[in-house]
Amino acid sequence: MKPRVAIFDFGCCEGCQLQIVNLEEEILDLLGPVEMVTWREAMSEHSDDFDIALVEGSITREEEVSRLQWIREQAKTLVALGACAHIGGINCLKNRFDLEEVRRAVYGEYAEWFDTAPTRPLEAVVRVDAVVPGCPVNRQELLEIIKALLLGKKPALPTYSVCVECKRKNNVCVFDKGLVCLGPIVRAGCGAVCPSFGNRCEGCRGLVPEPNLNSHRGVLAQYGLNLEEILHFVNLYGGCQAELASLQGREGGLR
Amino acid sequence: MKDGKIQVHYLTRVEGHGNIHVEIAGGELRSFRWEIPEAPRFFEAMVRGQSYADVAHITSRICGICSIGHTLCALQAVENALGVRPSEQTLLLRKLILHGETVQSHILHAGYLAAPDFLGAPSVVPLVESHREVVLTIIRLHRLANEWCDLIGGRTTHPINAVVNGWTSLPTEEQLSALRTRIEAGLADAWAIVEVFRLFSIPDFRRDTEYLALRHPDEYAFYEGDIASTDGGTTPVSDYRKKVIEFIVPYSTAKRARSDRRPSYAVGALARFNNNYEQLSPQARKAAEALGFRPVCTNPFMNTVAQVVEVVHALEDSLRLIDLLLARGLRREDRTVQVRAGHGVGAVEVPRGVLFHEYTLDERGLVVEANLVIPTGQNHQNIEDDMEALIPQVIERPQEEIRLLLEMLVRAYDPCISCSTHLLEVEFR
Numbered sequence: 001m002k003p004r005v006a007i008f009d010f011g012c013c014e015g016c017q018l019q020i021v022n023l024e025e026e027i028l029d030l031l032g033p034v035e036m037v038t039w040r041e042a043m044s045e046h047s048d049d050f051d052i053a054l055v056e057g058s059i060t061r062e063e064e065v066s067r068l069q070w071i072r073e074q075a076k077t078l079v080a081l082g083a084c085a086h087i088g089g090i091n092c093l094k095n096r097f098d099l100e101e102v103r104r105a106v107y108g109e110y111a112e113w114f115d116t117a118p119t120r121p122l123e124a125v126v127r128v129d130a131v132v133p134g135c136p137v138n139r140q141e142l143l144e145i146i147k148a149l150l151l152g153k154k155p156a157l158p159t160y161s162v163c164v165e166c167k168r169k170n171n172v173c174v175f176d177k178g179l180v181c182l183g184p185i186v187r188a189g190c191g192a193v194c195p196s197f198g199n200r201c202e203g204c205r206g207l208v209p210e211p212n213l214n215s216h217r218g219v220l221a222q223y224g225l226n227l228e229e230i231l232h233f234v235n236l237y238g239g240c241q242a243e244l245a246s247l248q249g250r251e252g253g254l255r
Numbered sequence: 256m257k258d259g260k261i262q263v264h265y266l267t268r269v270e271g272h273g274n275i276h277v278e279i280a281g282g283e284l285r286s287f288r289w290e291i292p293e294a295p296r297f298f299e300a301m302v303r304g305q306s307y308a309d310v311a312h313i314t315s316r317i318c319g320i321c322s323i324g325h326t327l328c329a330l331q332a333v334e335n336a337l338g339v340r341p342s343e344q345t346l347l348l349r350k351l352i353l354h355g356e357t358v359q360s361h362i363l364h365a366g367y368l369a370a371p372d373f374l375g376a377p378s379v380v381p382l383v384e385s386h387r388e389v390v391l392t393i394i395r396l397h398r399l400a401n402e403w404c405d406l407i408g409g410r411t412t413h414p415i416n417a418v419v420n421g422w423t424s425l426p427t428e429e430q431l432s433a434l435r436t437r438i439e440a441g442l443a444d445a446w447a448i449v450e451v452f453r454l455f456s457i458p459d460f461r462r463d464t465e466y467l468a469l470r471h472p473d474e475y476a477f478y479e480g481d482i483a484s485t486d487g488g489t490t491p492v493s494d495y496r497k498k499v500i501e502f503i504v505p506y507s508t509a510k511r512a513r514s515d516r517r518p519s520y521a522v523g524a525l526a527r528f529n530n531n532y533e534q535l536s537p538q539a540r541k542a543a544e545a546l547g548f549r550p551v552c553t554n555p556f557m558n559t560v561a562q563v564v565e566v567v568h569a570l571e572d573s574l575r576l577i578d579l580l581l582a583r584g585l586r587r588e589d590r591t592v593q594v595r596a597g598h599g600v601g602a603v604e605v606p607r608g609v610l611f612h613e614y615t616l617d618e619r620g621l622v623v624e625a626n627l628v629i630p631t632g633q634n635h636q637n638i639e640d641d642m643e644a645l646i647p648q649v650i651e652r653p654q655e656e657i658r659l660l661l662e663m664l665v666r667a668y669d670p671c672i673s674c675s676t677h678l679l680e681v682e683f684r
Contacts, residue, residue: 016319093302116294198415
């Protein structure tokens, strides 16, 4: 029996499931060993009977919790697809504000019609078996992870930082160009794509295991960032990562 | 169909979540609506307090399909707020990558999402066997468009190097020449798609509609222009709020819009075609003729056909852009800007229609207020008005046929629902 694969999405841009389409001809190879049973964006058919659930997006409304729990109950393997599902991603920027105030400011007298809740990554709600990091996910890494899952292996993510890949590519260090970068504390696997195209690492893939945050905070400060600017930077994609609270030098979530 | 309800919960083969509800009793249409239950993400709130330099990377994440359009629109609005006009090289590269995104998105929609309707399939998957050559041609064009955007932008989804007043990295002239060769080959593939679409029978339905699109004196507008209407006249982008009037309905997390003249209007490929047909590239005009397609066309199902014509245009016009870039030679340019307080509006024709970004910056360049008006949001009311006109015309048909036709109608607009649910104006007091 071929594994039955379903794709689901919560609050996000749906750019990560687009990377599946962006596999181009390689998607035809994938359609051999698996049976796609649910993919609302691409297919009219759907089934509630599936083995592997690829889930993108973060939880941003209470009503989504039960849907995610249902997916968890059906799936043998639940994969968090992309930064929003993995670490909350850009959606966490919302958590800096008082949500009641934001909702009222957005919808005015109609605020009661529209529900919202603090952004959470999937693993804040259910157990997650595997992760494809990134905003968006890297197509080749996605393919490798899917292959590993089909072979019944637990996919291995790099445990080293983006800096390692940047050095391998002979990039000039972002800091040497007078910019600041999160490369030293962020998990590799993207091929250091942002520094390679002249920009900085913004941390969309989440932290390396045991990152030296205090040291990196010192580096960012040395390069002229004040605490507010440091928090803005690390919160771009990482605002839901509790470890980052230590950057602030105290316990508790970032605001 | 005499009595009954049509409920399409989570319409498939569209980007995002939308529901269709129709109630028919005694052979008459009782109620209908096009609902958007997608979770709102509050982007206008999220960018508050963020730096002018980060706004494009944040708002790019509104949409996976048109992230390049959001990026460019945000950059344009920020540059207008800072009083910056980027160099010719910067603008040529922006237009080139925008064409790449137009091809990527239009092929995704016309090829992967809409074509199965015309070939009687529930998705593209069975077409891999039954129409293998067509599917391979679609994939080739899709790959070309993505690799084109990878080359110019570093990454096709959420581009990396497009920043305020320039680019942090440039393609080499050799890479651009190689891209040119591939785009020429892509034109032949695009013609193959035109031939496929000639065979499709498009539902015959017309409703008098106002179409809005950017218009530019020198080119078929994608990157910039004034707001033109098929009802006549143009409006400068800085006055967009006079033309585009937003409102809220309770069953939709996406705001809707009407024009200053009508209770609804349409944007997108058909709106651009209807407003700017004369400026299409020569081959795109030929493609339109081959498809028997002339402006002003008020059949919303023809939006997908307009996308096919625009694929030809985007490919052919990109050859011109690359020739200009190669003739001038690529060089690193100064990107410095003077940060100041200001207010700016940007407008870009993204695949689904005209997109507006508006920002107010403080003296440190941090966002004080933002407003984003997304194409699909502008189309929601028009979709519902089309349903109201279409259902009575087909009410005698069986329920399943009506359901499929309504699904096809919504799909023809190529709605990008996760985009449109960020159509949330925020005023912090």
